[in-house]
Structures are given as structure tokens and as C-alpha cells.
Amino acid sequence: DGGITQSPKYLFRKEGQNVTLSCEQNLNHDAMYWYRQDPGQGLRLIYYSQIVNDFQKGDIAEGYSVSREKKESFPLTVTSAQKNPTAFYLCASSKGGAGTEAFFGQGTRLTVV
Amino acid sequence: KNQVEQSPQSLIILEGKNCTLQCNYTVSPFSNLRWYKQDTGRGPVSLTIMTFSENTKSNGRYTATLDADTKQSSLHITASQLSDSASYICVVVGGSGTYKYIFGTGTRLKVLA
Numbered sequence: 001d002g003g004i005t006q007s008p009k010y011l012f013r014k015e016g017q018n019v020t021l022s023c024e025q026n027l028n029h030d031a032m033y034w035y036r037q038d039p040g041q042g043l044r045l046i047y048y049s050q051i052v053n054d055f056q057k058g059d060i061a062e063g064y065s066v067s068r069e070k071k072e073s074f075p076l077t078v079t080s081a082q083k084n085p086t087a088f089y090l091c092a093s094s095k096g097g098a099g100t101e102a103f104f105g106q107g108t109r110l111t112v113v
Numbered sequence: 114k115n116q117v118e119q120s121p122q123s124l125i126i127l128e129g130k131n132c133t134l135q136c137n138y139t140v141s142p143f144s145n146l147r148w149y150k151q152d153t154g155r156g157p158v159s160l161t162i163m164t165f166s167e168n169t170k171s172n173g174r175y176t177a178t179l180d181a182d183t184k185q186s187s188l189h190i191t192a193s194q195l196s197d198s199a200s201y202i203c204v205v206v207g208g209s210g211t212y213k214y215i216f217g218t219g220t221r222l223k224v225l226a
Binding site: 006033035040041042043044045088090092100102103104105106107109 | 117149154155156157158159162202213214215216217218221
């Protein structure tokens with residue numbers, strides 16, 4: 001069953017802790033993305049990767065880190081430096097290029113307690 | 114500044130009725146425009162993708178239009194169903210190699226029985 005899987009669906013974190021969100025895809029897509037969604041705002045790009053072992057900062061990368069050691073996986077770490085981490089995080093993948101369709105995971109809702 | 118604006122912010126209609134959602138954008142250069150449907154707490158799912166040369170595209174009861182001259186798009190939903198209740202997000206993809214996705218804030222549609 002092909003697709004893009006995010007885990008966990010819900011995540012609670014204490015202030016000052018780092019936490020890692022998982023994103024895996026078996027679509028053989030080259031490009032992967034992380035977005036953050038807040039109420040009343042459009043999705044904002046955190047990081048993206050167009051190929052293994054390479055990634056670029058998006059519009060709101062501060063306080064986040066990523067890795068792309070495997071084509072299928074693009075984990076996002078929310079560090080303690082992120083001032084307002086409570087949000088809905090979405091991972092997406094695409095074959096690459098402007099005309100290709102982006103497929104989204106089901107999201108992870110992170111809450112800082 | 115590259116922006117995507119959607120209207121209305123929210124909409125309530127009765128089951129069986131039609132509705133039209135609007136999207137205006139200022140993104141330049143332009144590659145393509147997409148409409149996504151996002152159920153609450155889930156990832157967005159693609160409905161349509163239109164390039165500069167396309168002015169209409171249908172996907173079942175969903176019909177998207179694009180006027181690249183006025184930089185406007187609309188999503189028309191015919192014979193609405195309860196399952197159409199969701200947020201509808203307009204996304205414009207920039208051109209010239211950037212392929213950056215610019216997301217609108219979405220229209221939240223509620224269909225009542």
C-alpha cells in the first residue's frame with residue numbers, strides 16, 4: 001500500500017525537550033517537505049529535501065533540524081530553541097519538479113505542555 | 114510579495130446545493146495552481162492541478178477554473194454532500210526553477226443536512 005506515513009499522530013512535549021517527528025514514504029519520491037500549519041494561516045515551509053543527503057531551509061527553519069540519510073525517510077526534530085512549537089506538522093513528498101503532484105501525510109499534532 | 118488569498122473564510126450550505134470558492138494570487142512567475150481538500154486533523158488531498166494554459170479542470174463534482182490574466186481561480190462544488198465538509202486550500206506553485214508552493218489560508222466549508 002503506497003503512501004506517506006507520519007508518526008505519531010499526537011505528541012506531547014515538555015518545554016525544553018527536543019522531539020523528533022517521523023515521516024516515511026514508499027512512493028520512490030525524490031523530494032520531501034515539512035510544513036507547519038497554524039489556525040488561520042496557510043501552510044509554511046520548514047525544510048525541504050530534493051535528494052538524499054541534501055536539504056534546504058524553508059521560510060521558518062529556526063528551531064528545527066532535519067536529516068535525509070535515506071530516500072524514504074525525512075525526520076524532523078523540533079528543538080528546545082523553537083519558541084512556539086505547538087502546531088500541526090505535515091510532511092509531503094513529490095517526484096520532483098513544479099508539475100508533479102505532492103502527496104501529504106496525515107499530520108502530527110505537537111503540543112507543548 | 115507572493116500571496117494567495119482565498120474567500121470566503123468560511124461557508125455554510127445545505128446538502129445538495131452548489132457553491133463556489135475563490136482564490137486570487139499575486140505569485141509571479143507562475144507555474145501551476147492546485148486545489149486541495151483537507152479534512153479536519155488530516156493531511157491535504159489533491160483535487161486539481163492546472164497549468165498556465167488550462168482554464169478549467171474537473172474532478173467528479175469539483176470543477177476548478179483559472180484565469181491567468183486576472184490571476185484568479187475558483188473551485189465549484191456541485192450537488193454538495195455532507196462529506197464535502199472540509200477546508201479547501203488553493204496553492205500556487207512559482208516558476209523559474211524555484212517551484213515554491215504558496216499556500217492560501219483556506220476556505221472552511223460546512224455542509225448541513
